[in-house]
Amino acid sequence: MIRYIIRRLLWGVLLLIVVAALMFVLFRILPTGNPALLRAGRDPQPKLVKEIEVVLGLNKSLPTQFWDYLKEVFLHFKFGYSYYNQEEVRSLIAERLPATLSLTIGAALLWIVGGLGVGVISALRRHSLLDRFAMGTALVLISAPEFWLGLVFLYLFASDIGIVKILPGAGSYAGLTSDPWKWFTSLIMPWIVLASGSAAVFARLMRSSLGEAMKEDYIRTARAKGLPERHVARQGVRAAINPIVTLFGLEVGALLGGAILVEYVFNIPGIGELNYKAIQSSDFPVTQGTVLLASMFIILANIVVDVAYAYLDPRVRYS
C-alpha cells in the first residue's frame, strides 16, 4: 500500500507539472496576455513597457521563464508576484486558505450527513410521501444556482438586508481564531447554500445506489437468515457507498480550490474569490497559483479516495 501511495504521489507531481505547463502556455497566448502592457498605464510608452518586462522577467525566453517558474514552485513553493498589486502570491493564498477550508469542511459535513441521511431513508421507503417530498426538494436544490440561492438567503435572513434579520450577512466572516462565535454564525448561511446542491445530488445518488444494493442476492440471503432489517440495511449501505466516496472526494477536492460563487456572494475572502478577481484582472501569477493549488487538492483527494476504497471494500487490494 505504501508503495502504491508513493507511486500515486509521484504521478501527481508529474500531473501538476503538466497543469503548470498548460496554464503557462494558455496565459501567454490569451489576447489580454502582456502583463507589462497592462501595468504600464493607459497610454503605455514602449520604453516603459520594456522596462517592466525586464522587472517581471518577461524578456527571457519562454522555456527559461517556465523553468524559473517550476523551480520556484516546486523547490520554494513560491508562485511569483501578483501583476495586479505586486503582492506575493504565496502570501495571498496562505491568507485565504483558512476561509476556504472552513467553508468547505463545514459544508461537506452538512451535505454528507444531510444527503446520505435523506438518501438512505428515501431508498428504504421508496415511493412513500416522504421519499417523494425529499426527492422533489432535491430536484429543486440541484436546479437552484448557488449565486441565486445565496442572494435569496441574504435577502431573507441577513441581519443587515434580510426580511427576518437572524444571521450575519455578507462580509461578516471572521477568522476562527479571532472570533469563534462570529466565525460560526457568519458561515451558517454559506454552509447551507454550498451544501444544498451537493446534498441533493448525494441524496439522489444514495437512494439509487442503495436501492440497487438492496435487490442483491446477499441482501435476500441476509433477510432469509432472519437478520434484523437494521443490520440488513447496514450491509446495503456499505455496498452502496463506493460511488458516494468517489464523488465526495472529487467535490471536496474541487471546493478546496475555491467555492467561487458562494465566496463571492457572501464576501468570504477565500481562494475562490481570489481566483475570480485574478481572472477578471488578467492576474496570471495568482490564477496560476490558485489553479495549481486546486489541482493539488483534487489529486490528493483522488489518492485518498482510492486508499479509502481498500478499507471500505475488502475486494479491493493495491499492490
Next chain:
Amino acid sequence: MRSHKTIAAGVLAAALASTLAACGSSSSSSSSGTTASASSNGASSVVPAGYQSTVNESLAGKRGGTLQVLQESDFEHLDPGISYFALDYTVVFATQRPLYSNEPNSTAPTPDIASGSPEVSANNETVTVHLKEGIHFSPPVNREVTSADVAYAIERGANPNVANPYLTTYFDSIEGVPQAKGGPIKGIETPNKHEIVFHLTEPKGFFVAEALVLPLTAPVPKEYAEKFDNNKPSNYADYEVATGPYMLENNAQGKVLGIGYVPGKSATLVRNPNWSDKTDFRPAYLNEIDIKIGGSQPVIDRQVLEGTNVVQNEPVAQPAVQLAAEHYKSQMVLSPGGGNRYVSLDNKVGPFSNIDLRKAVWAELDRAALDRARGGDLVATVASHFIYPTIPGFEQAGSLTGPKGLDYNEHPEGDMTIAEKYMKLAGYSSGKYTGSSTIQVVGASSPPEKEDAEIVNQALKSLGFNTKLTLVELATMYAKYCDVPKEEIDVCPTVGWIADFADPQTVLNPTFNGKSIVATGNVNYGQVNVPTLNAAMAAAEVVKGREARAKAWGKIDDEIVEDAAAIPYDWETSPRLEGSDVHGVGMLWNEGCWDYSFTSLK
C-alpha cells in the same frame, strides 16, 4: 488603453481664474459650514434637478466616528509613485499630500504641501514651487518633509522597479527624465529645504505645473524607501509612510501589509499622529475608515442603502441607481465629469476613411438610445463633442450642443434624411452603401456595452452596410482589437476616455493626435492622423494660462467634430451611495469617489 470604466484615473481641474482664487483661499475653512463653489465647465448642467451632486455639496461636518466602506474591487497600487486609478486615489489622497491637490467639489488645484501657486517662468521653461514648513512624515519616519523628498518621489518614478505609468507622458519635458532610471534627474533642483525647481527642455512649463496635482509628487523619504525600491518590484507600498491626515495602520517598523492593508480583504485608515490641520485644507472629520474589500455589487448596494455608518465606493449597479432614485434619493450623490464615450471609426483604412461616410453614420446614429442603454439621464448625457463637463474647454467647444452649423450633430435621435445626404456626397447615389466591404464591428459582450454595440450595428445596417459584429469580453475588446491598429477594426462602438488631470490636452492629445499612434496599447483608436490637427495640438501644448488653453483646445475639439473623426455619444455621470447617517463628500475630480478627508457622520 482601456475603457475609462476600468482605468478611471482622474484629476480634473478648473478654467476660471475667479474660481481658482476662491478655492485657493479656502484653506481649512471647510469646517465653517460653507459650500465651496465649483468651477462651471458645464458640471451643473448635466445633473438632473432635485438630486444631490458633488458640484454643490456642503463641506461642513461633525468630527469623530468610524466610517465603514464597502467596495467590490481591491486596490491596485497604493504606492503614490504608481497609483493611477480612481479607487486607489481614495486612499492615496487621504494619506499622501502631493504638491497640489483638489478640494472635493472644486476642480481647481489647491496648494497642498506647496505654499502657493507654481511660478512658471516667462519663457515657460522653468517651474518653481515653494513648500510649506512643518509638514511631517507619519511614524516611523517622523521627520519634516523637505523638497528633496519630492525630488526623490519623482526620481523613483523612473526606477523600473517602481515604473510610474505617466512620468514620461506628463514630465518628459523635464531635463533628464527621458534618460532617468531612478537616480537624480538633472532638471530637478532643490536649492533649499523648501524649494524645488523644474528645468524643462521645451516651453511646456504651464502644462507641467498643472500635472503637479498627480500623486507622483507626494514626498517619499529616500533613506527609508530606498531599500524597498531596490526590490524587483518595489514593495514600498507594504511599508509606506503618510503625510496626509490619515495613514494606513502600521506597526512600529512601519509595516502596513497584513495590518493596515490586507490584499483582497481590508484596509484600515487611522489618524496620522504627525499631521497638523494648520498646514492642510482638509478637515479630516472621521477618526477611522474601515474598508472592506470584496463581495457582490448588488448586495453591497443594498447593504449601504439600508445601513448606517457605511458607504460604497464604486460604480453603482443600474438597478440600485433606480432603487435609490425612487426610494433613497437623499442617499445618492451624482458626480458629473465621469469621462466621455464615443464610437471610434477607422479613419485610416476602409470605408470610414471617407469623411462623408463618417458624417452619415453620425447623422443616423440614435445617440439618445445609446445613453438610455447606459441608464438614462441620471448617469449619462448625450454628448455633442469630446471635452466633457468639468474639463476646461467644454464651454469653448460648444457646451452642451457642440459646434454650431453641423447638421449631422443636431439630432440626438438620428436623422436618416441627413444621413442619406452624406451618403450621396460620399458617392452613393441611392443614399445607401453599395460597396463590397464588410464592416468589422467589435464590442464588449457585457451590458451596457453589448446593447450599445447592437444599436451602432443596427445604424450601420440601416445605411446599407454589411457588418460583422463581434462581441467579446471588455478587456479582450481592447487588448486584441481596438488597441491594435494592425487589426484594422472599422468600428469600436464603446470606447471612451477620462482626463488624468484638469487640462483639455489630457482628453484630446492621447486619443486624436497622430503622434500618439503606437503598435499595441494604442488609444488613438480610430488612427486619426490629420496633419493640421496634429500641428494645432503641438501649438496648443505650449500655450500658457488656463483660459488660453481652454480656448485653444476647445477649438481643436471643434475641428475633431467637424472632421467627424469619431462619434461622441455620452458624457458620464457617476452615482455613489451613502448610508442614511453619513454625510458623504464626493470628489468631483475623481469620478465622485468619496473623499475620506471631508466625509463625516451625521
